[in-house]
Amino acid sequence: MIPVRGYEGAKVAVLGLGRSGLATARALVEGGAEALVWDDNEAARSRAADEGFTVADLTKAQSFQDVAALIVSPGIPHLYPAPNRVVQLAMDAGVPVDNDIGLFFRSFATDDWDRFDVTPKVIAVTGSNGKSTTSALIHHILCHVNRDAQLAGNIGRGVLDIDPPVDGSVVVLELSSYQTELARSLTPDIAVFTNLTPDHLDRHGGFGGYFAAKRRLFAEGGPDRAVIGVDEVEGQFMANQLAQGPTDDQVIRVSGSRKLAGNDWHVFAKKGFLAEWRKGRQVASIDLRAIPGLPGTHNHQNACAAYAALRPLGLAPKVIEAALHTFKGLPHRSQTIAEQNGVRYVNDSKATNADSAAKALSAFKNIRWICGGLEKEGGLGRVQAQLPNVAKAYVIGREAAAFALHLGDTPLEVCDTMERAVASAAAEAQPGDTVLLAPAAASFDQYDSFEKRGEDFISQVQAVLKA
Incomplete structure (x- = not known):
């Protein structure tokens, strides 16, 4: 568990008591806060009460007196098509609204890190398609090389339910647009954008709002390295906005369908072959066609994104290639x-x-x-x-x-x-x-x-x- 920091002795409301909501309530209590929980579902409220949490009817305006923050679960609308009534009450009362991702990023680093030889890292993956496979693939490769790694967020464990990091740990987060849009703190070391296609448009007020939700991870998160899929114009625009010049290697451009050119750092797949180029020179090539867990050009794009996210951590191309061949794929995804x-x-x-x-x-x-x-x-x-x-x-x-x-x-x-x-x-x-x-x-x-x-x-x- 990652104890939530910054709310010691304060009351924090939690809306939604599914997997992430209950994990958030536990992490708040572990960090010294008082969690006031609510869910419209009576059975969910009953389970929370049995666990010892204070159930408070957050649908009443007076419930937000002396409340420091409202933490909202991902499935609950906070803006479009209309804010949930509890979210609206919190905003009316001037209570900050956040989610478990925001709490994670403000709480993950601790003073214990001073004794680590290798600082723990966070790789955050977002996009319309492929983010689950890309996240799982990154995690798989790290485990294959015996690097301490945990998979969380929209896949695997709840983000606050993971184990505290050890020396050299890597946490891989899959983040949805719901999560990136609301989180008040976003500070990944490496951020990955797979692609953008229309989805969840009602929750974001249209395609522009959907893109803006994804873009927050990069524009406000300020990652040390940004891996950007550039097969759509939105990715091209974001890579252009983040790069300081044509040779800036803080941005790694990725394509799953075409050869990329330039003196920057880029990784692409064409006709089943992954190629890495840096400063105008090819530094690696991998044949993806014979990897059964990654069929099709869309999975080749996922492989490129995962490869690009891991190279800044110092993993060699041959090491990554060997791990790719042992990846079995995810359930319900090709x-x-x-x-x-x-x-x-x-x-x-x-x-x-x-x-x-x-x-x-x-x-x-x-x-x-x-x-x-x-x-x-x-x-x-x-x-x-x-x-x-x-x-x-x-x-x-x-x-x-x-x-x-x-x-x-x-x-x-x-x-x-x-x-x-x-x-x-x-x-x-x-x-x-x-x-x-x-x-x-x-x-x-x-x-x-x-x-x-x-x-x-x-x-x-x-x-x-x-x-």
Whole structure:
């Protein structure tokens, strides 16, 4: 646990009592604060009370008398489309609003670090797609070389629930736009921006607000090194804003699809090969094509971002390359779950928007594509260029028929359920085909989460293959 510093003897309110909320309350108490907790869910309040926390109805204005701060969980709106009523009451009372990420950065460093030979580091990863895989890949490589490392934030453990750092520790944080937008303190040593595509636009008042939330990690965080994906204009703009000149190596530009030029520090993948260039000279090359845990150009971009984040820590290219070959991938992200009779079954349930689904579709040929769900803003325009890779689409979800209308002349079957989609796809698949779940939509019309959707896909595939 990371005890929260700066609130000793003060009352701090915590809104939302899921994993991060409870961890925050515990860390506040460990640091000497009094935690006043609230959740609209009665069962969550009851669990917090059983743990000994003071449950205070924060929906009443008088609850913020003598409160030093309100700490908000990521899923609770603090600005758009409208602030949660508790957040609004705190702002009306002049009470600072923060989140667990802000508390972490103000509390992580301690006087104990004076005795360390190697100062602990924080690598923070954000972006629309690939941030989970990039974060996990960085953590995997650090563990492979026996460096003390912890994975936290939007993946792994709650950020305040991790162990205090030891000499040479590295903490790898995956940060969502909800987290970067609200955190009052952001001070990573190395910050990574993977890419930007439309997502969560209702929570940020549009695409510009979404980009601004991501940009805070760099513009206000002031990292020693910034690893920036430049395959979109927003990344190009941010790299340009952060660099002090054409040879500034505090910015490492990354591309997953094209060769980069210039005398700066850059890492790119082209035709399956990762290349590192610095000061106009190539210093390393890695063949990514034979790494099963990183299929497709989108994962090659993730590999480039992870590689670039680790090079400033002194890891050699050959060491990183060896670790890449041992990476198995993450569940629900281009996860190969079975191969039988020449047919590959891949679970990419995390492809919850059109851009991430398009990247999954670009990684394979002869695809039996299981898609559909709760459609997001922006439609399916980004998948259109990859539809030639699709032999047939099998559409699921409560609005499957409406979703299917976006697929044009692509052969398709409206299946409604995962069970029917998997059965049909498996029955029609030929050797060389890939049965791919990449929904291009949220899961909440039929499932509690993308994880539950992916687990159902895995279960249905296993049932079909055993039959």
